[in-house]
Amino acid sequence: MLDRLNVRAAIVSIVFLTVLLGTWELANQPPEQTEALTEYEMLMGGSAPQARVPNPSEIGLLAIEELSDPFYDKGPNDKGIGLQLMYSLYRVLSGYFLAALVAIPVGFLIGMSPLMQKALDPFIQVLKPISPLAWMPLALFILKDSEISSIFVIFICSIWPMLINTAFGVSSVKKDYLNVARTHELGRIKTAFLVVLPAAAPTILTGMRISIGIAWLVIVAAEMLVGGTGVGYYVWNEWNNLDLTSVVFSILMIGFIGMLLDLSLAKATKMVQYVE
Amino acid sequence: MSSYLLTAENLSKVYPGPKGGEPLTVFDGVNFGVNKGEFVCVIGHSGCGKSTILNILAGLDDATTGAVIMDGKEVAGPSLDRGVVFQNYSLLPWISVFKNISFAVKSRWPKWSKDEVYEHTMKYIEMVGLKGVEHRKPSQLSGGMRQRVSIARAFAIQPKLLLLDEPFGALDALTRGMIQEELIKVWEKTNQTVIMITHDVDEAILLSDRIFLMTNGPHASIAESVMIDIPRHRDRTEIIHHDHYYPIRNHVVDFLVKRSKELNDTGIEQQGQEQAFHYPPEVNPATGQVTEVKIDTDPSQVDDTRIANLR
Known part of the structure; x- marks a missing residue:
């Protein structure tokens, strides 16, 4: 039954995709040449009279070309999409794991101590709504390095969902589980690791999943701003080159990697899920 | 020193009332002793503070006044000496x-x-x-x-003492009967001291050596300690044929239906008088014998120790 549903869903998906790409392809043909090429145009090799959004077929051809050699490096302005994605992933993951290293212990503290919750709440409420890119100038000035600054921006944007979810998960561990720990004379550390952490793990992982999504959103913008390497820079660079085919292709790649990141966190969440 | 493994002395629990309102005294003047190896059931209507008493015995909750003494030491916080089944x-x-x-x-x-x-x-x-x-x-x-x-x-x-808080409350009747038998078997093998809270009169008679009957709250207390002198090993199907079974059952049911409320009403009238500091009288419904049990420690002294401990 489920299999049949999956098959049917896949068929509908493919139909939608074909209709979408077909319409796009057909509606987006270059206009017929009505006049003969001017001398200038002939000198320029008969270029298209007007810039157009690329057709799916063109994007497909470029994708095959790019993905057959994704890691080439021909200088600062010509690197393979794979290489650019690796730069972005490296920044996202380092900022993200640094954030986890801070957010989970602090979230534990907030979740376990009502005092800390009240004391730290104003800071979180003010800092949380700040757009991560607003930190960029300050980060560049203090850290004096665009690479570390973009990692910092990822750090600051992924810390909040993890912090808030950890604090919430820890503070809402069922009293029964804590009573089990108390009647078995578990110490604070043992209670934290044997009872609170596994009980709160699904909530914590949900926060981590939200964070990785936000981090991947922010890295593109951050790299457009600082430039140099990464998929955000790649998109902006191709825009400057007026290579819209590469722009669309890289947009799709950003989506694809984002999906993989989300799926892996979803899988991790499933692993710590428990049924009461 | 008493010979009891555990004594509860002058326990009470008072919750502060809503702003400006009267504080709520769930129970007060709760005194009892439990012998080593004994199986004791506590029966009472909802809201009389049975579970709170059990949590205080476990060390998970604090009494407003009074103290729980086990093995000559005051209970302060939960411990592996007292196992709990929730x-x-x-x-x-x-x-x-x-x-x-x-x-x-x-x-x-x-x-x-x-x-x-x-x-x-x-x-x-x-x-x-x-x-x-x-x-x-x-x-x-x-x-x-x-x-x-x-x-x-x-x-x-x-553990030295096992505390069961309505352990079979959420089970269907068939499963309940089976697990009661399991519990008897394990208890007979281990000779564990047990205090159990239940709503089920038959269950209490089947399992326990004594049943503590609680009056209704607020200001609930333990009115009687009913002796169950039906010999062990007891069996669910045979126990009902014992001569003492129905006198005991009728006594307990009568208490729950009528006297728990009446006693509570008179209890409130007597409030502030010298009625708190004694163990509940031991009643044997089959023979009609009622034995008063005297407390052998001065309760005022117990209170002082508690205050000293709090400091």
Whole structure:
């Protein structure tokens, strides 16, 4: 039954995709040449009279070309999409794991101590709504390095969902589980690791999943701003080159990697899920 | 010193009222003693503070006044000396049945080797008839099986006192009967001291040596301690044919239906008078004998120790 549903869903998906790409392809043909090429145009090799959004077929051809050699490096302005994605992933993951290293212990503290919750709440409420890119100038000035600054921006944007979810998960561990720990004379550390952490793990992982999504959103913008390497820079660079085919292709790649990141966190969440 | 393993002396629980309102005294003047190896049931209507008393005995809750003394020491906080079986089983859902018990065994005997922990854990899993499902998660078990795990966990740490908070309240009648028999078997093997809260009169008569009858709240207290002198080993199907069964049952039911309220009304009138500081009289409904039990410590002194301890 489920299999049949999956098959049917896949068929509908493919139909939608074909209709979408077909319409796009057909509606987006270059206009017929009505006049003969001017001398200038002939000198320029008969270029298209007007810039157009690329057709799916063109994007497909470029994708095959790019993905057959994704890691080439021909200088600062010509690197393979794979290489650019690796730069972005490296920044996202380092900022993200640094954030986890801070957010989970602090979230534990907030979740376990009502005092800390009240004391730290104003800071979180003010800092949380700040757009991560607003930190960029300050980060560049203090850290004096665009690479570390973009990692910092990822750090600051992924810390909040993890912090808030950890604090919430820890503070809402069922009293029964804590009573089990108390009647078995578990110490604070043992209670934290044997009872609170596994009980709160699904909530914590949900926060981590939200964070990785936000981090991947922010890295593109951050790299457009600082430039140099990464998929955000790649998109902006191709825009400057007026290579819209590469722009669309890289947009799709950003989506694809984002999906993989989300799926892996979803899988991790499933692993710590428990049924009461 | 009394010969009791555990005594509760002048316990009360008062919750502060809503702003400007009267504070709520759930129970006060609760005194009792429990002998080693004894099985005691506490029966009373909802809201008389039975569960609160059990939590105070466990060390999970604090009494407003009075103290619980076990083995000559005041109970302050939870301890492995007092095992608890909660009504909702309170198993950790992310680990297996085996681990739910073995973590308790490990915390009881931290120096034990892996093999010792394994053997001890398996012994209690077998005792409650759960061999073969020890690797399942609690969510994969029925309610009755979960409560057996909880009972095995509590017995496995071999506490000096076992506290059961309506352990069979959430089970259907058939499962309940089966687990009662399991409980009798395990109890007879271990000779554990048990205090159990229940709503079920037949269950209380089947299991206990004495039944504490509580008056209704607020200002609830233990009115009587009913002796169950039906010889062991007791069997669910045979116990009802014993001569003493119906006198006891009628006495308890009569108490719950009528006297628990009447006594509470007179109790409130007597408030502030010298009625608090004695153990509940021991009643044998079959013979009609009523024995007053005198307290052998001065309750005012107990209060002082408690205050001293609080400092």
